[in-house]
Amino acid sequence: xxxxxxxxxxxxxxxxxxxxxxxxxxxxxxxxxxxxxxxxxxxxxxxxxxxxxxxxxxxxxxxxxxxxxxxxxxxxxxxxxxxxxxxxxxxxxxxxxxxxxxxxxxxxxxxxxxxxxxxxxxxxxxxxxxxxxxxxxxxxxxxxxxxxxxxxxxxxxxxxxxxxxxxxxxxxxxxxxxxxxxxxxxxxxxxxxxxxxxxxxxxxxxxxxxxxxxxxxxxxxxxxxxxxxxxxxxxxxxxxxxxxxxxxxxxxxxxxxxxxxxxxxxxxxxxxxxxxxxxxxxxxxxxxxxxxxxxxxxxxxxxxxxxxxxxxxxxxxxxxxxxxxxxxxxxxxxxxxxxxxxxxxxxxxxxxxxxxxxxxxxxxxxxxxxxxxxxxxxxxxxxxxxxxxxxxxxxxxxxxxxxxxxxxxxxxxxxxxxxxxxxxxxxxxxxxxxxxx
Amino acid sequence: xxxxxxxxxxxxxxxxxxxxxxxxxxxxxxxxxxxxxxxxxxxxxxxxxxxxxxxxxxxxxxxxxxxxxxxxxxxxxxxxxxxxxxxxxxxxxxxxxxxxxxxxxxxxxxxxxxxxxxxxxxxxxxxxxxxxxxxxxxxxxxxxxxxxxxxxxxxxxxxxxxxxxxxxxxxxxxxxxxxxxxxxxxxxxxxxxxxxxxxxxxxxxxxxxxxxxxxxxxxxxxxxxxxxxxxxxxxxxxxxxxxxxxxxxxxxxxxxxxxxxxxxxxxxxxxxxxxxxxxxxxxxxxxxxxxxxxxxxxxxxxxxxxxxxxxxxxxxxxxxxxxxxxxxxxxxxxxxxxxxxxxxxxxxxxxxxxxxxxxxxxxxxxxxxxxxxxxxxxxxxxxxxxxxxxxxxxxxxxxxxxxxxxxxxxxxxxxxxxxxxxxxxxxxxxxxxxxxxxxxxxxxxxxxxxxxx
Numbered sequence: 001x002x003x004x005x006x007x008x009x010x011x012x013x014x015x016x017x018x019x020x021x022x023x024x025x026x027x028x029x030x031x032x033x034x035x036x037x038x039x040x041x042x043x044x045x046x047x048x049x050x051x052x053x054x055x056x057x058x059x060x061x062x063x064x065x066x067x068x069x070x071x072x073x074x075x076x077x078x079x080x081x082x083x084x085x086x087x088x089x090x091x092x093x094x095x096x097x098x099x100x101x102x103x104x105x106x107x108x109x110x111x112x113x114x115x116x117x118x119x120x121x122x123x124x125x126x127x128x129x130x131x132x133x134x135x136x137x138x139x140x141x142x143x144x145x146x147x148x149x150x151x152x153x154x155x156x157x158x159x160x161x162x163x164x165x166x167x168x169x170x171x172x173x174x175x176x177x178x179x180x181x182x183x184x185x186x187x188x189x190x191x192x193x194x195x196x197x198x199x200x201x202x203x204x205x206x207x208x209x210x211x212x213x214x215x216x217x218x219x220x221x222x223x224x225x226x227x228x229x230x231x232x233x234x235x236x237x238x239x240x241x242x243x244x245x246x247x248x249x250x251x252x253x254x255x256x257x258x259x260x261x262x263x264x265x266x267x268x269x270x271x272x273x274x275x276x277x278x279x280x281x282x283x284x285x286x287x288x289x290x291x292x293x294x295x296x297x298x299x300x301x302x303x304x305x306x307x308x309x310x311x312x313x314x315x316x317x318x319x320x321x322x323x324x325x326x327x328x329x330x331x332x333x334x335x336x337x338x339x340x341x342x343x344x345x346x347x348x349x350x351x352x353x354x355x356x357x358x359x360x361x362x363x364x365x366x367x368x369x370x371x372x373x374x375x376x377x378x379x380x381x382x383x384x385x386x387x388x389x390x391x392x393x394x395x396x397x398x399x400x401x402x403x404x405x406x407x408x409x410x411x412x413x414x415x416x417x418x419x420x421x422x423x424x425x426x427x428x429x430x431x432x433x434x435x436x437x
Numbered sequence: 438x439x440x441x442x443x444x445x446x447x448x449x450x451x452x453x454x455x456x457x458x459x460x461x462x463x464x465x466x467x468x469x470x471x472x473x474x475x476x477x478x479x480x481x482x483x484x485x486x487x488x489x490x491x492x493x494x495x496x497x498x499x500x501x502x503x504x505x506x507x508x509x510x511x512x513x514x515x516x517x518x519x520x521x522x523x524x525x526x527x528x529x530x531x532x533x534x535x536x537x538x539x540x541x542x543x544x545x546x547x548x549x550x551x552x553x554x555x556x557x558x559x560x561x562x563x564x565x566x567x568x569x570x571x572x573x574x575x576x577x578x579x580x581x582x583x584x585x586x587x588x589x590x591x592x593x594x595x596x597x598x599x600x601x602x603x604x605x606x607x608x609x610x611x612x613x614x615x616x617x618x619x620x621x622x623x624x625x626x627x628x629x630x631x632x633x634x635x636x637x638x639x640x641x642x643x644x645x646x647x648x649x650x651x652x653x654x655x656x657x658x659x660x661x662x663x664x665x666x667x668x669x670x671x672x673x674x675x676x677x678x679x680x681x682x683x684x685x686x687x688x689x690x691x692x693x694x695x696x697x698x699x700x701x702x703x704x705x706x707x708x709x710x711x712x713x714x715x716x717x718x719x720x721x722x723x724x725x726x727x728x729x730x731x732x733x734x735x736x737x738x739x740x741x742x743x744x745x746x747x748x749x750x751x752x753x754x755x756x757x758x759x760x761x762x763x764x765x766x767x768x769x770x771x772x773x774x775x776x777x778x779x780x781x782x783x784x785x786x787x788x789x790x791x792x793x794x795x796x797x798x799x800x801x802x803x804x805x806x807x808x809x810x811x812x813x814x815x816x817x818x819x820x821x822x823x824x825x826x827x828x829x830x831x832x833x834x835x836x837x838x839x840x841x842x843x844x845x846x847x848x849x850x851x852x853x854x855x856x857x858x859x860x861x862x863x864x865x866x867x868x869x870x871x872x873x874x875x876x877x878x879x880x881x882x883x884x885x886x887x888x889x890x
Contacts, residue, residue, distance in 0.1 A: 248705055255702040262694045269691055273684035280677045287670045290663060293852045297859050304863075398709055402884070405716060409881045416874035423866045430860045 091117045093188045093203065095181035098173045099130075108132050109168070111177055113184070115203045121195065127204045133158070135208050136180055142198040143187070144336075148226040148343055149385035150193060151393055153186035154332035155179070156325065175321050179329060186396070192385075225378050226347065233349035238341075242383075245390060246341050253334040260327045263319065270316045274309060281305035300426040311418035318411045326404050330397070337393070344382050351375035494527040496534055497603055497618065499596035502588045503541070518588055519543050520595055524618050540621035544569070547595060549628055550617050554608060556633040559757040560840035561608060562847040564601035565746030567594025573675040573738065575683040586732075590739055597743070607843070638760060650763050654837055660844065661755035664748045671745040675738060682731050693724030712887040719880035726873065733865050740858040744851060751847070754840050761836055765829045772822040779815040782808055 097112040115127040136155055143152045156179035166172060187193045201211050238246065281302050288298035354372045501521040509515045519541040525534040547566055554563050571587050581587065599618075602608045613631070616624055699717030703710040 251705050252702075255698055255705075258698045259695070259702075262691065262698065265694075266688060266691050269684065269688040273681065273688050276677060276681045276684050280674075280681050283670065283674045283677055287667075287674065290666050290670065294855055297856055301859055301863070401709065402712075405712075405884065406881055409877045409884075413874050413877045413881075416870040416877070420867055420870040420874065423863045423870070427860065427863055427867075430856060430863060 090119050091115070091188050091194060093184045095177055095184055098177050100168060107168070109173055109176075111180060113203060121200055122204065124204075129203065129205065129208075131202070131208065133176070133180075135202065136183065138208070138212060139198060139202045140183075143193060143196060146198060147193060147196060148340070149382045150190070151333075151337050151340055151386075151389040152193070153183050154329055154336055155183055156329065157332070171317070171321055175325050179325055182329070189396075190389075190392070225374075226343065226382070229343075229347050229350055229378070233346065233353045235345040235349040236352070238345060239348075241387075242341060242344065246338065249334045249338055249341075253331050256327050256331050256334075260324060260331070263324055263327065267316055267319055267324075270312065270319075274312050274316070277305060277309045277312065281309060297426075297430045300429045304422045304426050307422040308419045311415050311422075315411055315415040319408070322411075323404065323408050326400065330400075333393075340386065344379075344386055347375075347379050347382050351379045495603065496525040496527055497596070497599050498523050498525075499592050499599065502592045504583070505543075516583065517543050518583070518591075520592060522599070522618060538619045540619075542617070544591070544595075546617070546625065547598065549625060550614065551598075552637075553613055553628050553631065553633050554602070554611065555753065556637050557611070557631075558608060560754060560836050561605070561843050562747065562750045562754055563608070564598055564605070565743060565750055566598055567591050567739070568742060568746070573679045573742075575679040575686070586735075590735065594739060594743070606846075638757070649766075650759050651766055653759055653762050656841065657755045657758045657837075661752055661759075664751040664755065668745060668748040668752075671741055671748070675741060675745065678734075678738060682734060686727055686731060689724050689727035692720050695720035696724070712884040715883045715887055716880060719876060719883075723873070723876055726876070730869050734862075737858060737862045737865065740854070744855065747847075747851070751844070754844065758833075758836060758840060761829070761833050765826070765833050768822065768826050768829055772819065772826055775815055775819050775822060779812060779819060782812050782815070 092115070094114045095111050096114070098109050099112075101108055101110060110130040110132045113127075113129050113131055115122070115129075116125065118125065133155075137158065140152060140155055143150075156176050187196075187199055193199065202208065205211055237243075281304075284298045284302035284305065288295045288302065291298060351372070354375050358369060358372055499520050500523050503519050503521070504516060505519045506514060506516050520543070521539065521541055523536060524538040526537050527534045544566075548569075551563060551566055554561070567590070570582065571584075602611075602614055608614065613628055616627060620627070696717045699713050699720065703713035703717065706713060
């Protein structure tokens with residue numbers, strides 16, 4: 001979602017943040033073709049019905065875009081508005097360039113992590129390191145440990161069912177890379193997590209294993225504090241707002257699970273449909289071989305169906321690679337968030353129990369003992385952090401799902417356009433020689 | 438070859454031909470209208486020169502289908518469908534049409550008509566009937582003959598059958614066909630009185646002919662081969678198409694499941710709620726759009742089926758040629774053998790085997806008188822045989838000439854019709870893609886509007 005180095009990034013469209021004119025800038029930039037504030041025809045009109053609500057402050061098409069205006073590129077411009085928000089970015093992280101390493105004991109994949117930052121916490125302006133999945137896993141557990149009051153983004157699933165998925169296949173590696181990139185970007189976007197020491201080390205250390213072995217305890221004050229919360233206390237009632245969050249997450253995860261199952265079923269049906277299509281097209285070719293005047297038209301239809309089949313295959317792949325992983329990621333997210341809620345409950349429970357104990361003891365009133373104060377402090381910090389993170393999560397979730405759903409709709413539109421083009425191109429072929437007899 | 442003798446009062450001018458083609462051109466593609474008109478007028482034009490004493494144009498339609506119950510030949514109650522055939526004559530001057538005849542026929546009567554035409558016009562590629570039973574079904578379509586969709590498609594097919602006959606330069610003049618359209622009662626008796634069943638070639642004979650014809654016309658052999666291949670490829674095509682339709686149906690219907698879950702999800706969301714609700718709604722619209730799509734495709738399948746059955750009619754003409762050729766060859770063989778026998782008797786040399794010859798050898802020579810008698814009989818037979826051979830030869834050549842003419846006509850018709858079928862199929866696909874792409878676009882826009890920026 002954020003920008004990156006001048007190289008093309010898959011998730012932000014053909015141009016990075018730095019190359020695009022700032023949406024709030026005036027039309028002085030060369031790229032703002034048709035300098036007034038009406039959107040350029042190709043970007044909007046070709047696709048939308050001229051909906052005035054969708055006018056962007058800055059017109060013009062990103063230079064060099066070869067694909068027709070699509071709703072997802074429209075989406076990316078809109079997201080820019082959400083992201084910028086007045087603040088300037090000072091940390092950019094990208095995950096790319098997967099490479100396979102074959103060693104005697106094992107074979108594994110590493111990914112290149114490129115970091116650019118002007119923050120003082122970073123000694124150098126740019127870093128490039130290689131990390132493997134278990135490094136990400138390490139980072140995540142360290143974050144959970146050190147920042148227990150915050151929502152840590154999920155990682156893609158660790159284990160894959162052997163024999164079903166080839167964990168070295170291009171599609172799998174690419175899906176995983178995207179998820180890992182998302183993971184780091186979410187941390188980068190977080191005002192607290194992005195400053196975490198472990199995160200810094202992850203991005204910069206030449207050899208992460210040294211740090212892992214040293215087991216450097218880099219807990220924050222909060223982390224330290226929450227770590228010592230005893231789990232023995234039971235919470236009587238969860239406060240309304242957190243209960244609401246818990247209920248929401250339960251239903252949310254349930255609905256996503258259903259959508260995931262439906263999507264899988266659709267993919268399965270589409271694949272079976274594809275199998276039949278792949279047999280259907282060639283029969284026209286066989287027929288064409290028998291005919292004279294009809295030979296070309298029939299051959300044309302055969303090729304056309306072939307093109308539609310290929311387009312469908314691409315659509316199904318997109319669904320598998322782009323749609324399903326995001327659904328699953330949010331289900332994992334909900335699960336980890338519910339654990340954080342439970343931890344919060346524990347903190348509150350301890351506080352309430354200690355408070356009650358104090359209330360029962362006749363002495364020490366009205367002075368509240370230091371450790372009860374500490375508990376209250378802990379609880380209030382937790383609640384505040386969690387509420388802030390929830391709001392951030394809701395915003396991100398809205399954006400992510402908008403992008404996801406619009407992306408899928410867009411892919412479907414592209415599929416239909418490909419089929420449309422194929423059929424339209426053979427109409428002249430079918431019509432020719434009608435008069436010449 | 439026998440043809441119905443032209444009867445000026447009963448002849449019909451070919452009806453404007455619209456076989457299974459859609460008359461509505463509202464699908465956004467401009468098929469060359471000039472060519473279409475030229476073609477329609479062309480087929481009429483040819484027969485205009487043939488029968489230029491006709492003043493009126495005829496329009497035929499099978500306008501209704503009705504379920505009926507009655508008693509069959511074994512006095513058991515049965516349910517069947519009857520079809521209303523309406524004939525209108527069109528005034529040249531103002532184009533107004535007047536209903537001249539209207540009667541009900543059932544499928545078996547159409548079959549009777551066709552069987553009659555097959556016997557009396559063996560050199561013509563006789564238009565086929567729509568299928569008797571629903572074949573190439575995919576799961577949604579029922580194989581039940583009483584199913585309203587099947588009945589409707591059959592109605593169209595029967596109308597098409599009649600239009601094909603009416604637009605055929607030779608078949609349109611047939612009296613039995615005329616009576617089929619105009620004489621409700623007694624028609625069956627009239628047909629049977631022609632005794633056409635007796636004239637029909639026995640099936641066995643027709644089959645045998647394939648293996649023993651020495652010199653068939655190569656064109657017919659090639660054509661028979663072609664018709665076999667055509668049948669095979671169109672059957673295959675229809676089978677796979679049915680499976681494709683089945684699978685596509687499945688894809689759309691599963692999308693229908695999204696509707697409810699998106700709705701339920703929208704209930705727990707604040708800002709996203711409306712967008713998700715709209716998404717669910719659009720998924721439902723998408724899922725329900727498959728019914729119309731597949732119904733249109735059935736129409737295409739019917740057009741292909743017609744030519745699948747036409748292939749059979751084509752093969753029948755080729756078989757008739759083979760049969761005639763076979764008859765001819767047998768007759769020639771027979772004649773040659775008799776001539777040989779005659780010669781041997783006259784010269785006394787025995788080359789050919791004959792029972793008389795054998796018995797003569799065993800039981801002694803025959804008398805010269807006996808020999809003379811036999812030679813005389815043979816000479817008579819040879820004479821007869823030569824006459825028959827001559828006429829068979831003539832018949833054969835006439836048949837080949839006339840059949841080939843109709844085959845050429847058929848080829849042109851086939852190429853035209855199938856090209857049009859492919860065009861309308863492509864147009865259908867284009868329309869579907871536009872509709873569905875538009876649906877997704879509407880959804881996208883509404884979602885973006887709903888999700889507050």
